[in-house]
Amino acid sequence: MITFILVHGAWHGGWCYKRVAERLRTQGHVVYTPTNTGLGERSHLFHRDINLETHITDILNVITWEELNDFVLVGHSYGGMVVTGVADRIPEKVRRLVYLDAFVPEDGKCQMDYMPEAQNEALRAYAAAHDNALQPIPAENFRVNENDVAWVDRMCVPHPIHTFDQPLKQRGGIAKLRDRRIFIWAKGRAEAPFRQFYDVLVTDENWITYTVPCGHEIMIDMPDELVRILLEVA
Numbered sequence: 001m002i003t004f005i006l007v008h009g010a011w012h013g014g015w016c017y018k019r020v021a022e023r024l025r026t027q028g029h030v031v032y033t034p035t036n037t038g039l040g041e042r043s044h045l046f047h048r049d050i051n052l053e054t055h056i057t058d059i060l061n062v063i064t065w066e067e068l069n070d071f072v073l074v075g076h077s078y079g080g081m082v083v084t085g086v087a088d089r090i091p092e093k094v095r096r097l098v099y100l101d102a103f104v105p106e107d108g109k110c111q112m113d114y115m116p117e118a119q120n121e122a123l124r125a126y127a128a129a130h131d132n133a134l135q136p137i138p139a140e141n142f143r144v145n146e147n148d149v150a151w152v153d154r155m156c157v158p159h160p161i162h163t164f165d166q167p168l169k170q171r172g173g174i175a176k177l178r179d180r181r182i183f184i185w186a187k188g189r190a191e192a193p194f195r196q197f198y199d200v201l202v203t204d205e206n207w208i209t210y211t212v213p214c215g216h217e218i219m220i221d222m223p224d225e226l227v228r229i230l231l232e233v234a
Helices: 014-026 040-045 052-065 079-089 117-129 149-155 195-201 223-233
Strands: 003-007 030-032 071-076 094-100 181-186 207-212
Touching (some): 003 014, 003 052, 014 030, 014 040, 014 223, 052 079, 071 079, 071 223, 079 094, 094 223, 181 223, 207 223
Parallel strands (some): 003 030, 071 094, 094 181, 181 207
């Protein structure tokens, strides 16, 4: 039995891992799919001051109050920022750290440091006019399969901008992880900002890399393949 903590990305919630969680639980594993403050079923808690630290604390509190140890920690997209902060603080509890088509931040950098400045300017302008909230990106832009586009669009909600612009100050814990980190790249959306990480990590001996032939929402489009990879690395 393996414990998995699956952390979602921007605009999403724990709902996006439903298919993966069901498959893992059917095989006898323990799965947590927490939703971060202000999103999903917790969207009623949105406020303009939510930042990256808020979401790191969300996951740390799940680990503390569920008394979790020796788990596989997975972060999708923006969730890579979150799981990096979590693993940096409690590396001794993490069995494997998995980046699912996600941002892999360096110390002192924020998510916007890895995005085009023109895009950042547009996000800041929108957020300034909407109480620091960012409008969801259409599911078609994520290359979601056509059967799930309407569902994903319906489930996504505005996201707090300060999760994107708050730098992540690391404490040296990442270097203490017990094993190599994992990066899974969704090559069906090659124009996204995640290839920049894959291209570097694919030759790094401290990492294990995978590619999957689908869009950004791997857990929705290819849940069986994702489960196979997670069990392989776990």
